[in-house]
Amino acid sequence: MNDVLLSGALDASEKGRIRQDNEAIILPAAEQVFARYGFRGATMQQIADAAALPKANLHYYFGNKQTLYLRVLENILHDWLSPLEAISARADPKTALAEYVGRKITFSFSRPAASKLFANEILQGAQVVHPLLKRDLRQLVAEKAHILDGWIAAGKLRTLDTTHFFFSVWSMTQTYADFDIQIAAVSGEEMTSEAAQTRATAHVLSSVWRICGLE
Template sequence: MTANARKPRTRIQQKNTAAILEAALDVFSSRGFRGSTVDQIAKAAGLSKPNLLYYFPSKEAIHRELLSGLLDTWLAPLHAMKAEGDPLEEIMAYVRRKLEMSREMPRESRLFANEVLQGAPNLEGVLKEHLKPLVDEKAAVIEGWSAAGRIAPVHPYHLLFSIWSLTQHYADFDVQVRAVLPQSEAGDPFPEAARHVDAMFRKMLTPGG
């Protein structure tokens, strides 16, 4: 029985469930699902293994709970792209929020990246049932903007892939980014990253740009 099936009823249970999920996010994002163990998560949470297993019966159950709990947050910026808004500003707001999420939620980004790299065994249904319909909807909006000349001609799906890959790079490859950048930027790569991605996508998407 998972935490979803048996909701915590006491403050202690709520605290322990939150501690387990927070510890699991650290462990899974740094070690990947296959490299993580229940013992590692229990130790990081400050709980005994039997105590952890009272809340979650397996590593898989913890992983599924994490992914499920993060899904709405992860998809929210794309949901926020509105067809009735200014096309360029709607897309740039999405780009900015995705970059902000890499800064604010690097562990979550790596959690999803590791899951996809392993064939998305716990995300396959989500990709088909939630992500694809949402991407199809927003791709149609982008295609309509492009066809109307409100943004430059662009392949909507590959535009979204480019946004994802560029913005999430700063979370998923954080160590490489900081190792390669000049020392003056390595401490905080995001101000220059924000300027770069804004200039790049604006130039690409501005009609006649």
């Protein structure tokens, strides 16, 4: 007799492994669906279909829709924020900005669903991430803006509003993910090809440099 099959009993490590595997299937599926419809518009059934699992399994692993949404959002936040590391006081301004813009736009092209989910979250009131924006992101931007102000004082950059500068860079880079459909429709080509992405990156980087008086 096979007790494992009959009773469903699994030893601790096996149980953990199965859970890990299934969560790794469910979370990306949920990211896609939440990205497209927002929290309220997304349905557990759609996510289940995208993951090719019965709907009940999602509840077994995540309890409820809200928790699943939180888990997906957590995974995104780190990757959304990490490009800011490129801006450090010691770095060369032009190189640092190139790395920052490059990492932001690479995120848009490689994980458009993640960017869209974040956009939906903010657009729909930032119910979940508002505390994080108000504390952590505000603090982080203040630090990085201070570094830019230092570069301006040292005559390395033209004068500009360094806080609004970040709003501009975020929007110019994220638009390639969030508004990809509009961009494809207007430009007449999908931005999936290497060449198209290189062209977009060159345009944004050149724009950012010009804003800073570096070109």
